[in-house]
Amino acid sequence: MQFLVNDYSLEQYALDLRWKDIPNRIQNRVLMCSIDLMTALVLGSRSNQFECGLKLAQSLGLRGELPVVGEANAGLNFLGASIVMGHASNSFDIDDGFNLIKGHPGASFVGGTLAAALDVDADYEDYLVTLAICYEVGIRWALAMQKHYNYLHSTGSYGAFATALGAGKLRRLSASQLKCALSIADFHAPMVPVMRAVEYPSMNKDGVPFGSLIGAMAVLETYYGVTGATHLLECPEFRYLVDTLGQRYYIEELYFKPYTCCRWAHQPIDACLKLMAECGFCCDDVERVTVHTFRSAAALSKKRPLDTDEAQYNISFPVACALVHGDVGYEQIRDEAVKDERVLDMMERLSFVIDDDLEALFPEKRKAWVEIKLKNGQMFCSEAVEAPGESTDPRLGLEWVENKFRRRTAGLISARGQNDIIGFLKEPTGSVKEMVLQINKAMLEVE
8 A cells, every 4th residue: 555644734724724724515514414413412421331430440540630421520630531532422323424334433433522622622613623523534534444344343442533624623632643643543543343233232332432432542652652654644645635625625525414323224113103194194094104214224123122232223212102102212212111021012913025126225324114004904005214313314404403402401400401402503702611510500590
């Protein structure tokens, strides 16, 4: 392999980028992402995975003065906070995604990037700029990585690279230091064979915690003198990805998730909800549901879940949950909800069929359609639908993401607290520490 080892254009672009340099439409998308990522972190702070990460960081002695979202008195250093929020960001699978890399770029780096912002007491504007560049470079590295290895290494893999970029920028590394940190993250990025987790779900899921850990470690290793050389975006065959920085904005191609489960279950969820609304039947009327979808979605687990992680990486439980409750959110997917007998009974009425036409569209488009037979013999068929929140969804915008934040954090944050938090997150002013303290205060008021 050949590498352009003396080229620093990517690193310099990342270090030099300022809020004023970002087009208005992209600034708007970055604000959407900031709100959406905070939704994921707030919910994630109430997960078992978050508790595991907090215990791990504390047992390793990673003490400091930093709070984390959901735990004002965490008392952690940069690495500890990266570990904890890396365990939170994807724990309820409510974060953004990018179709062509089949994973979740924002959740992959927000833990380590937010930890770095807290560590250096960054302005919220600087944090937003860092989110913007992490999306653009992280997605580009993911595209290069999957083409180079010809294998679906998922979210945690590119999270290592993007986290090193974000933390390195906020900690004001030089271009040569940042190149070194990126090389270390590239070299040690976790493999994350995600399709194994699709079939056998657990907290392994998208591998986000280890991506966050390795990205943070890459920056610290660089700071203490460890050297690294070369990363995939220095390969001539991937030069086109670097050359389009500032011209093509991949952040505009993100999707946003309304439901707390794998994106591949969102299409049949939406198809079922639309049919129920249009045709006026309820779950008790349903005799059988046949879901027609693409192969990767059909590969998701269909067994009765034992915990929230098995429920999220499942296609049968979320669809059944939507039919019974009309929604799939935190309340319907947390550990206490997975033994809901009505949902488990509905799972037995579901079957899944691979549709060759829909498979041909994947991964650029993910569609599904459903056939529902009622107990009275009536049959209803939906259209083939994409999930809400696709980049092409005309409803998608700041208001869509704000409404999602309010809906998904209800019960954890009061309406007044939600208003205050959204008001802060929509304006590039104040400090990151103020933001996190405000969120934690609002969450404590409800407990």
